[in-house]
Every structure is written in C-alpha cells, then in structure tokens.
Amino acid sequence: MGKITLSIYRRDPAVEAEGKFVDYEVPTEDGMVVLDAVKYVETNIDPTLSLRWNCKAGKCGSCSAEINYKPSLMCKTRIDTLGDHIKVAPMGAFPLIKDLVTDVSANWEMLKKIPVFTPRQDAPKPWIIAQIDIERSKEFKKCIECFLCQDVCHVVREHSGTGYFGPRHIVKAASADMHPMDALDRSEFLDANAGLGFCNITKCCTEVCPEDIHITDNAIIPEKERAVNAFYDPIAMIARSRRRKKEAKNNGKQ
Amino acid sequence: MAEKYIDYETDILIIGAGGAGLRAAIAGFDSGVRVTVVTKSLLGKAHTVMAEGGIAASLGNLDSKDNWEVHFNDTFVEGVYISNWRMAELLAREAPDRVYELEQYGALFDRTPEGKISQRAFGAHTYRRLCHVGDRTGLELIKTLEDQVLHRDIKFFDEMYITKLLKKGDRVIGAVGIKLNSGEFYAFRAKAVIVATGGCGKIYKVTSNSWESTGDGLGLAFNAGAELMDMEMIQFHPTGMVYPPGVRGLLVTEGVRGDGGILLNSEGERFMLRYSPKKKELDARDIVARANYAEIMAGRGTPHGGVYLDISHKGADYIKTKLPSMYAQFKDFAGVDITKEKMEVAPTVHYQMGGIKVDPDTTRTNVEGLFAAGEVASGLHGGNRLGGNSLADILVFGRRSGLGAAEYTKKATLEDPSKSDIEGEIARVKSYLRDDGRNPYEVIEELSSNMSENVGIIRTETNLQKALIKILELKSAAPKVGVRGDLKYNKGLLACLEIPNMLTAAEAIVRGAITRKESRGAHARSDYPKKDPNFKKNIIYKKSGDEMKLELRPVPEMPENLKKLVDPEEY
Ligand SMILES: Cc1cc2nc3c(=O)[nH]c(=O)nc-3n(C[C@H](O)[C@H](O)[C@H](O)COP(=O)(O)OP(=O)(O)OC[C@H]3O[C@@H](n4cnc5c(N)ncnc54)[C@H](O)[C@@H]3O)c2cc1C
Ligand code: SF4
Ligand code: SF4
Ligand code: FES
Numbered sequence: 040m041g042k043i044t045l046s047i048y049r050r051d052p053a054v055e056a057e058g059k060f061v062d063y064e065v066p067t068e069d070g071m072v073v074l075d076a077v078k079y080v081e082t083n084i085d086p087t088l089s090l091r092w093n094c095k096a097g098k099c100g101s102c103s104a105e106i107n108y109k110p111s112l113m114c115k116t117r118i119d120t121l122g123d124h125i126k127v128a129p130m131g132a133f134p135l136i137k138d139l140v141t142d143v144s145a146n147w148e149m150l151k152k153i154p155v156f157t158p159r160q161d162a163p164k165p166w167i168i169a170q171i172d173i174e175r176s177k178e179f180k181k182c183i184e185c186f187l188c189q190d191v192c193h194v195v196r197e198h199s200g201t202g203y204f205g206p207r208h209i210v211k212a213a214s215a216d217m218h219p220m221d222a223l224d225r226s227e228f229l230d231a232n233a234g235l236g237f238c239n240i241t242k243c244c245t246e247v248c249p250e251d252i253h254i255t256d257n258a259i260i261p262e263k264e265r266a267v268n269a270f271y272d273p274i275a276m277i278a279r280s281r282r283r284k285k286e287a288k289n290n291g292k293q
Numbered sequence: 294m295a296e297k298y299i300d301y302e303t304d305i306l307i308i309g310a311g312g313a314g315l316r317a318a319i320a321g322f323d324s325g326v327r328v329t330v331v332t333k334s335l336l337g338k339a340h341t342v343m344a345e346g347g348i349a350a351s352l353g354n355l356d357s358k359d360n361w362e363v364h365f366n367d368t369f370v371e372g373v374y375i376s377n378w379r380m381a382e383l384l385a386r387e388a389p390d391r392v393y394e395l396e397q398y399g400a401l402f403d404r405t406p407e408g409k410i411s412q413r414a415f416g417a418h419t420y421r422r423l424c425h426v427g428d429r430t431g432l433e434l435i436k437t438l439e440d441q442v443l444h445r446d447i448k449f450f451d452e453m454y455i456t457k458l459l460k461k462g463d464r465v466i467g468a469v470g471i472k473l474n475s476g477e478f479y480a481f482r483a484k485a486v487i488v489a490t491g492g493c494g495k496i497y498k499v500t501s502n503s504w505e506s507t508g509d510g511l512g513l514a515f516n517a518g519a520e521l522m523d524m525e526m527i528q529f530h531p532t533g534m535v536y537p538p539g540v541r542g543l544l545v546t547e548g549v550r551g552d553g554g555i556l557l558n559s560e561g562e563r564f565m566l567r568y569s570p571k572k573k574e575l576d577a578r579d580i581v582a583r584a585n586y587a588e589i590m591a592g593r594g595t596p597h598g599g600v601y602l603d604i605s606h607k608g609a610d611y612i613k614t615k616l617p618s619m620y621a622q623f624k625d626f627a628g629v630d631i632t633k634e635k636m637e638v639a640p641t642v643h644y645q646m647g648g649i650k651v652d653p654d655t656t657r658t659n660v661e662g663l664f665a666a667g668e669v670a671s672g673l674h675g676g677n678r679l680g681g682n683s684l685a686d687i688l689v690f691g692r693r694s695g696l697g698a699a700e701y702t703k704k705a706t707l708e709d710p711s712k713s714d715i716e717g718e719i720a721r722v723k724s725y726l727r728d729d730g731r732n733p734y735e736v737i738e739e740l741s742s743n744m745s746e747n748v749g750i751i752r753t754e755t756n757l758q759k760a761l762i763k764i765l766e767l768k769s770a771a772p773k774v775g776v777r778g779d780l781k782y783n784k785g786l787l788a789c790l791e792i793p794n795m796l797t798a799a800e801a802i803v804r805g806a807i808t809r810k811e812s813r814g815a816h817a818r819s820d821y822p823k824k825d826p827n828f829k830k831n832i833i834y835k836k837s838g839d840e841m842k843l844e845l846r847p848v849p850e851m852p853e854n855l856k857k858l859v860d861p862e863e864y
Contacts, residue, residue: 051781070537070626082734086785087778091335094503096543097625098432098618099338115625136474137782144451147336147443155444156399165352165393167408173401177426180401180433184337218399 041067043118045076047088048128051137058135060126067118074102074113077127077139089138097249100185103130104139110187110247130190143186149204152232156215159222172219179214179258181250182207188244188254194237203234206244206254213258216265226265235263296719298469298478303329303448304702305695306468306481308455308510309489311339312431312687313667313694315438317487318447320695326702328695329481330442331453331470333505333787337439340491340503341687344431345546345618347413347423348395348688349681350388354409356420361385362858363419368682371417371577372646372675373814373824374862375523375831378851379653380673384682384689391688392424400437402426414551415680417577423681428546428618434684453479455509456790457718458486458517458663459710465517465662466708469718473787476780478722480715484702485662487694488514488649489687492668493798495737497642498745501533501544510669511801512794514649519658521834522671523647524798525805526815528678529750531556531581533641535599540626542641545602545619547680549636550574552615554604556585557635558593564600579677579815582640586750589639599639605632640750644683646674646815647801650833655697656690662705666694676814723780725789730775733788740767740795748803752818757807764799771796800841805832808843824864 045065050058063084065076074092081088092102095114102113105128107121118125133141188206189195195205212225212233229235242255252258305321307314310332321328332339353359365385369376392410396402402424403411412421426433442449452473459467459480467482490510494502515521532545550556556574558564568584569576585600595601604612609632613620616631623629623636648671649658656664667687674682740763747760771792776785809832811825812818830845851859 053781068538070628071539072626075539081784082732086732086734086776086788087783089782089784092504093334093338094340094343096343096503096540096622098429099334099342099503101335101338117625140474140782142474143335150440151443155440158397158399164397165409166396168401168404169408170404170406173404176401180426180436181429182436183342183432184436215399218401221399 041123043067043076043123043125045080046124046126047077047080047139049088049138050135052135071118072114073106073116073118073125073127076118076125077113089136089140091140098183100183103185103187103190104128105130105190110190112185112187112249115249130186132190132192132196133186146184146186146189146207149208150211153208153212154215154223154225154228156218157222158220162220166220168219175257176214176217176219178252179210179217181252182210182214183250185249187247187249191243191247193241193243198237201234201237203237206259208233209235209262210252210254210258213262216262224265226262229262230266235259235266296478296716298480298715298719300480300482301329302482302707303327304483305329305485305487305698306331306483307487307489308468308513309339309491309667310336310449310451311341311489311491311667312434312438312684313691314339314487314489315435315442316688316691317489317666317695317698319438319441319445320692321699322445322447324696324699326699328447329483330447330449331455332449332451333454334452336449336451337435339435340505341431341435343503343544344434344684345428345544346415346548346551347425347430347681348388348392348434348684349415349418349422349679350392350424350685351385351420351422352389352392352410352412352424353420354405355412359420359422364388364422365855366858366860367417367419368673368679370860371677371679373677374675374829375813375848376675377653377672377849378855379849382855383653383693384673384685387689388685391685391692395434395437395688398437398441400426400433413548414575415547416550416575416581417572417679418681423551425548427614428548428616430684450479454787454790455513456722458513459714460517461708461710463518463661464708465660467710469715471722471780473782478719480710482707482710484705484707485664485698487664487666487698488669489665489667489691489694490669492645493795494642494645496741496744496795496799498741499533499542500642501530501542502642507791507795508798509791509794510665511648512797514658514660514663514665515797515834515836517660517663518836519660519663520650521648521801522650522831523675524801524834525809525832526646526676527642527802528578528644528646528815529582529640530643531578531585531640532602532638534627535637535639536597536627543622543626544641544643545636545638546616548616549602549604549619552604553607554602557601557603558588559595560593564588577677578680579817582750583817585638586640595637597637599637601635602638603635605634608632644668644678646676646678647671654693655700656694657697657701662701664694664698666690676816722790725775725786726777726779727775728777731770731773733774733776733785733792736767736770736774736792737788737795740764740799744799748806750817752806752816753820754807757803760803761807764796764803768796768800801834804841804843805834808832808845826864
C-alpha cells in the first residue's frame with residue numbers, strides 16, 4: 040500500500056476572505072479514485088470537510104471538481120493516473136458554498152427558461168419512431184448535469200455579463216430540438232435569449248465532458264447554423280423539413 | 294432557548310425527488326394544489342438516476358401474448374404470495390400507461406425494428422417486458438420528470454434534509470428540515486406529507502445503493518406512528534462488482550444476463566444449469582444470488598471472491614450498443630474490457646421490499662396526513678422484487694400518491710405546529726455539534742459490518758441474535774456521536790442525523806428475520822430452510838413507547854377473478 044499527498048482547497052466564504060490548500064496524507068489501494076481519497080480525509084481526518092457526491096459510479100454528476108486544474112468527476116478519476124501529489128479544488132465558475140461544494144442552482148433557472156419538449160399533435164399514438172431517428176437526441180440525453188462543461192467554458196467563467204447560458208444548456212435545447220417528435224425549434228431562442236452567439240467554438244467543453252458528448256460539433260454548431268437558417272446538420276434538416284410539411288398539412292386542415 | 298427558523302407553507306410536502314417524489318409532484322400539481330418537493334441531494338441526482346435495466350410494462354411489443362394478467366401473476370408469484378394483491382394488480386394494469394406517458398413527456402426509449410418501444414428479457418418475467426434506454430433508463434426517467442417539474446410551478450428545495458415530521462394530535466402537519474448550503478432551519482407546514490425517500494441499502498457494507506439510501510423515511514414515518522411491513526425482505530442482487538475495493542458492490546445490471554450473459558465458476562462450469570435448469574441465469578434474483586453465493590462458499594469462486602459473468606461471446610458491437618455503461622464502468626474502474634474478458638461479480642445488497650405500509654389505491658398510511666410511495670413503501674413486492682418492477686412502481690404509485698394526497702388536501706386544513714416541537718428538534722440537531730462526540734462514521738462502519746456479516750444472504754438464529762445485540766448496543770451509543778464545525782454543509786452532522794434512521798431500519802430487518810422462522814423469497818434461513826404455510830403472513834412493525842413491536846398479519850385475501858390468474862402456491 041502506497042501513500043499520496045492530497046491538497047484540498049478549504050474555505051468557508053462566510054468567515055474566511057481567502058481560501059487555502061491543506062495537505063493530507065492518504066494511504067492508497069488498488070483502483071482507488073480521487074473521491075475515495077477525499078472521503079478518506081472526511082471519515083478519518085476531518086469530518087467538517089464539505090464535499091458533494093452521491094452515486095460514486097459516474098452516473099449522477101454530483102462530484103465535479105478541478106483535479107490538478109482539470110474539471111473532472113472525482114469518482115471517475117483514478118489516483119494511479121495522477122502521481123503522488125494531487126490537488127483538488129472546487130469548480131471555479133460557480134459561487135463557493137464551502138470547501139469543494141459550489142452553488143450550481145443558477146442552472147435550474149436556465150433550464151426553466153428553455154422551452155420544454157413539446158410533442159407534435161399530429162402523430163398517432165403509440166408513437167412509431169425508428170431507432171436511427173433517436174440516436175442524435177440520445178447522445179445529448181446522456182448528459183448527467185455535472186456542469187463540468189460550464190466550469191471550463193471561458194465565456195461562462197469570465198464573461199458572465201454576456202448572459203450566455205453555457206454548453207450544458209445548449210445540449211439540453213438540442214436534445215429536445217432533435218427529438219423526432221418535438222414540434223418546436225429552440226435555435227432562435229438560444230440566439231436571442233441564451234447568448235449562443237458568444238460561444239466562439241473553442242471546444243474546451245467537449246474535452247471535459249465525462250459522457251463524451253460532442254457538445255460543440257453536434258449541439259452548438261447545428262444550433263448556431265439553424266439560428267441563421269442555414270441547415271448545417273443533415274439529420275436535423277431532414278427531420279425539420281418533414282415536420283414543416285406535416286405542419287403545413289395540419290394548418291391546411293384547420 | 295428561542296431558535297431561529299424559516300416558516301414555509303404548502304399544500305403537499307413531498308420528501309424525496311427520486312422517480313416517486315417527482316411523479317407525485319406532477320400529479321399533485323396537475324390536480325390544482327400547491328406542491329413543494331425537498332431532497333437531500335441536488336435535483337436530478339436521486340438514487341433513481343442509477344437505475345439501468347428498464348421499466349417493466351406489458352406492452353407486448355415483442356411478445357404479443359404478454360398482458361397485464363401475466364405481469365400480475367409474475368409479480369405475485371415471485372413475491373412468494375405475500376404481496377398485496379391490489380398493489381400488484383394496479384402495477385400490472387397501469388404500468389403501460391405510465392410508460393407511454395413518460396414517452397409523451399419526452400423520454401426516448403430504444404425501439405424495435407418496427408419503431409415500437411423495445412423490450413428486453415429480465416429475470417422471472419415470462420415475456421420480454423423491460424422498456425429501456427440502453428442501460429441508462431433511470432437517467433432518462435429522472436431527467437424527463439425533472440424537466441416536467443421545472444416547467445411547472447412546483448417549488449423545490451434541494452439539499453434540504455428533513456429531520457422530523459411534525460404532528461398535531463394524531464395527524465402529520467408538516468416537517469422540520471435543515472438547508473445544507475446555508476445551515477438554516479425550515480419549519481414546513483403542509484396539509485399532506487408524502488414520504489418518497491427511497492431505500493436503506495447503506496446500512497450494509499456491500500451495496501449497490503447511493504449515498505442517500507439510509508432509510509430516513511422509515512425512521513421519520515415510524516417515529517410518527519406509521520406501521521412498517523415486510524422489513525425482513527432485503528434483496529441481494531446477484532451481480533455486483535467485487536474488484537477494485539472502491540467499487541465493491543457497484544451494480545452490474547441484470548441486463549447483462551437479459552442480453553445473453555452467462556455465469557461461470559472458477560472451473561468454467563455454467564452452474565445455473567444445475568441450480569435452475571429451466572430459467573438458468575434469468576431465474577428470480579433470490580435464486581441466482583444464492584447460487585452465486587453457494588459457488589463462492591464452495592470454493593469455486595474467482596480470485597477476488599466472486600463468480601464470472603461472461604458476455605464476450607456477443608461481440609463488441611452488440612455489447613457497446615446494448616450495454617454502454619457497463620462497458621465503460623468495467624473499463625474505467627477495473628481496467629477490464631468486457632467485450633473480451635469475463636467480469637467478476639458477487640451478490641450485493643440492492644433493494645428493500647419492505648417499508649411503510651400503505652393503502653394501495655391512495656398510498657395513505659395509517660397516520661392521518663401521511664402518504665408514502667416508491668422504495669420506501671411496502672406491499673407490492675412481497676418477498677422478492679422483479680427487476681424493472683421498481684421503476685414501474687415509482688411511476689404508478691408516485692402518481693397515485695400525488696393524486697391521493699391532493700384529494701386529501703381538499704378537505705384538510707393547514708395547522709400550526711407547536712413552537713416547542715420545532716425548537717426542540719432544532720436543539721436536538723444542534724446537540725450533535727460538539728468536540729467530544731464519537732465519530733459518526735465509526736458507528737456507521739460498525740453497523741454496516743454487523744449487517745453484512747450477520748444478516749446476509751443466508752441467515753441463522755445465532756447470527757441474527759448476535760446482530761440484534763450489536764444493534765441495541767449501537768442504539769444506546771448513537772446519542773453520543775458528534776462532530777466539530779457548524780451547521781453549514783456539514784456532512785458529518787448529516788451522518789449523525791442519519792444514524793437513528795439506519796438503526797430503525799436495521800432493527801426492523803433483524804427482528805423480522807428472527808420472527809420469520811422459514812425461508813421465503815429473499816429471506817433464507819439455514820436453520821429453517823423450507824417455506825412454511827403458517828408464515829404466509831406479513832410482519833408488521835409498530836412503535837410502542839420506545840420499543841418496536843412486531844405482529845404477524847394474514848395476507849389480504851384476493852378476489853376470485855384474480856385468483857384465477859395466479860399459479861397455485863406449492864409447499
Ligand atoms: C444500481 C441500481 C440499478 C437499478 N436498476 C433498476 C432497474 O433497471 N429497474 C428497476 O425497476 N429498478 C432498478 N433499481 C431500483 C430503483 O432504481 C429504485 O428502487 C428506485 O429508483 C427508487 O426510487 P424512489 O423514488 O423510491 O427513491 P430514490 O430515487 O432513492 O429517491 C429518494 C429521494 O429521497 C430523498 N431523501 C431521502 N431522505 C431524505 C431526507 N431525510 N430529507 C430529504 N430528502 C430525502 C433523496 O434525496 C432522494 O431525492 C436499481 C437500483 C440500483 C441501486
Ligand atoms: S465551445 Fe463554446 S461553449 Fe464550449 S467551451 Fe468554448 S466557448 Fe464555451
Ligand atoms: S454536457 Fe457533459 S460536461 Fe456538460 S453537464 Fe452534461 S455531462 Fe457534464
Ligand atoms: S458521485 Fe455520482 S458522478 Fe460522481
């Protein structure tokens with residue numbers, strides 16, 4: 040059994056103006072992840088350490104942090120990939136609650152504003168949908184709301200005045216837009232009300248996504264293209280033109 | 294001493310934002326009453342998110358012979374004849390509607406070649422019945438419901454931990470909670486309270502359950518006078534990971550076996566052919582779990598103390614589309630490529646069949662104003678739960694509890710809780726903040742080791758008595774735990790508050806297991822290896838003073854028209 044030094048960021052903003060990294064020595068075992076090490080500190084050294092986790096299986100998106108400066112899930116990052124000195128800090132893009140825990144509640148407010156999935160009224164039930172038509176939306180539905188992409192995005196981080204909702208929310212909108220039974224188009228909303236234009240396609244968000252969602256290529260760019268009415272995404276284009284035809288037919292009926 | 298707290302008023306207070314809580318919230322809100330949801334984790338993170346395999350509903354998309362009657366029979370028979378017939382009937386009849394409704398809310402299920410919702414085979418379901426989204430069904434379910442909740446005027450408080458239910462006379466009228474991110478106390482006044490807090494797997498050392506599953510709702514309701522039922526019935530899932538140590542217990546979905554995975558011992562024998570020649574790997578969970586356990590005990594286990602689960606013969610493409618999370622889980626955590634190598638698995642504590650006793654149609658409890666739904670409620674699964682029946686359960690009975698509570702609030706009034714009740718509770722919470730307290734994690738470690746060692750997959754009188762002594766000892770030690778720091782985001786404090794609830798759950802399980810001198814479903818005793826007709830009963834747990842009282846009650850008699858659907862019980 041080896042040992043590592045874990046430097047954990049500690050601060051209660053209510054009482055401390057500045058935070059500091061505190062070093063803890065942690066014994067390691069096979070296959071250990073960063074969350075195991077941080078929990079070791081919590082259970083054996085200092086129970087007042089604040090951290091957030093839930094599933095410990097990479098499925099819930101609770102344990103987001105910056106590990107050696109890289110936004111990552113603590114429960115999915117193995118110690119043996121990192122050497123024997125590991126730095127763990129809270130996500131910098133969100134207000135700090137305490138230690139490793141941040142306030143991500145602003146995201147719910149944005150999610151409320153994105154128009155909800157709105158089923159087409161013309162399709163007979165139960166719906167018949169081809170597997171191939173669900174694949175695009177399914178990619179976005181893998182999102183576990185870890186907000187790591189929000190954390191890494193320089194627009195969200197440094198230019199909060201822009202009102203840009205951030206990559207997670209474009210993924211959310213895209214998951215509804217590319218749902219084969221959805222009747223809306225959210226791209227104009229994203230452009231006019233969610234600051235989509237401020238994203239300059241640096242792709243940093245895609246790099247940190249633990250669910251390997253191609254945020255920029257498959258969600259952001261198509262939504263941008265749609266917003267300027269240039270149909271970039273072929274699958275979406277087909278779906279959309281099909282929908283348009285249906286809509287036209289329906290309007291005719293009324 | 295006067296304590297500070299925030300008053301908050303609503304019609305229905307829902308404790309828990311898993312599938313059951315969220316579905317209840319939608320039903321309550323759509324009935325026109327004010328709804329507030331609280332959860333101890335963040336919105337969208339509840340344990341439900343981990344569900345993998347699917348939702349059981351007899352759509353008959355692949356096997357046209359399937360219908361609610363077959364689903365009803367499967368549920369009741371595998372519950373080993375102590376399920377509540379009415380709950381099993383409602384589940385089987387209503388699950389298809391709930392699945393289609395979820396689809397209308399935006400969930401995207403995998404499809405058949407004809408474009409219908411696809412269904413996979415699962416243990417002891419007669420037909421292919423589980424509607425699924427790869428192996429991420431829980432994520433799709435909870436995100437879909439979350440979206441619906443966010444787009445309704447439903448209030449929610451996340452990271453709000455409820456510590457006590459408030460009563461006036463015999464009626465529940467609200468609850469006290471602490472908001473983790475600020476350390477502020479809240480006094481909720483409500484016409485009705487729904488407990489939807491999920492299970493208690495964390496009282497065991499090796500479990501598939503998430504951090505939250507500490508049986509809080511059991512403790513809250515039990516202390517408010519609610520009856521618990523079937524608590525001795527704890528489901529061991531046959532396949533949890535065994536290696537590396539940090540992920541011991543983590544679930545390997547039954548979908549692996551549903552999609553063709555086979556179990557092998559260290560001699561390469563497909564041993565399920567011996568234990569269950571007909572249903573093999575897809576027999577009910579209790580049977581497969583005990584077979585795995587028996588092979589390990591007989592010395593035919595793997596290097597890390599499991600058995601092998603192999604799906605590599607299905608090929609990489611098939612595995613990566615059907616079981617993407619399992620592929621990633623083994624690659625990321627164990628460095629095992631399941632398209633080429635065998636997995637090592639062993640039984641892991643997975644589900645609590647028992648819980649708060651409820652009325653099937655409305656989910657009300659025996660305490661006025663109090664309702665319960667989801668894993669924390671009991672009656673549906675009896676002695677053993679079928680895979681996929683829980684996600685169906687939380688949708689069907691989550692909705693029913695929202696409707697039941699809404700109906701009740703139309704006649705009920707808001708009451709003022711007594712100030713001294715609230716302040717007394719706040720003082721109790723604060724009393725855990727001290728320098729000389731015993732480390733709560735130590736107590737939890739002792740409890741969970743005790744449960745795993747003595748109240749495992751095969752039980753005996755000696756071990757159960759040993760377990761009970763330990764639990765009673767920990768009960769008297771529990772008030773002495775404590776942590777440093779303050780009220781804000783102090784998980785150590787939370788652990789102190791969870792311990793009494795964990796102990797209530799553990800005590801009930803052990804007392805029930807001692808009382809049930811037979812083997813039935815998930816409850817297996819080596820000293821009473823046979824099923825006994827005298828125990829075709831439910832065990833009820835009630836609070837009487839400071840004691841837990843047990844009572845055996847006959848299983849409610851089912852009407853003749855349903856009896857015809859059920860295979861007769863054999864002894
Ligand atoms: C790994 C895994 C895979 C599974 N796969 C399947 C499957 O494929 N099919 C299937 O049918 N079932 C499956 N199950 C079972 C199923 O997921 C659960 O039984 C079900 O999700 C429970 O839902 P629930 O709404 O009752 O509770 P949960 O989802 O557990 O939610 C409980 C809620 O209560 C809150 N809470 C608890 N205590 C408090 C408190 N004191 N104060 C405030 N809030 C509180 C929590 O924060 C949470 O929001 C699986 C389970 C596991 C562990
Ligand atoms: S691609 Fe856009 S959303 Fe993603 S990190 Fe860069 S600026 Fe942010
Ligand atoms: S898109 Fe990826 S990184 Fe962003 S919140 Fe979702 S899972 Fe996390
Ligand atoms: S704890 Fe759930 S993703 Fe890490």
